[in-house]
Amino acid sequence: MIHYRSQQQIVAEVLEVSTSNIAVTDLCRKANLPYGRLVSFTKNLMSSGLLNKIEYDGKNTFVITEKGRLYLKEYKHFSDIAESFGLEM
Numbered sequence: 001m002i003h004y005r006s007q008q009q010i011v012a013e014v015l016e017v018s019t020s021n022i023a024v025t026d027l028c029r030k031a032n033l034p035y036g037r038l039v040s041f042t043k044n045l046m047s048s049g050l051l052n053k054i055e056y057d058g059k060n061t062f063v064i065t066e067k068g069r070l071y072l073k074e075y076k077h078f079s080d081i082a083e084s085f086g087l088e089m
Contacts, residue, residue: 006089014041015072018051021061
């Protein structure tokens with residue numbers, strides 16, 4: 001049986017791997033997303049203030065913001081509570 005990730009799970013994974021400056025290629029690989037989907041997720045996260053795009057050595061890198069860290073912390077907390085009741089996120 002194939003288990004698909006929800007959008008919230010993908011957002012959490014993108015934020016999780018963006019805790020330090022990460023290049024687009026590494027972000028694609030670590031979040032297990034194709035480039036096109038990653039672009040749409042990063043645009044949404046940047047417009048929400050959860051992720052920042054920084055140009056470093058001529059390359060675009062991403063880093064999580066404080067608001068993103070808070071979101072990730074609360075997401076993990078809620079996910080743990082849901083799992084304790086046998087629910088899937």
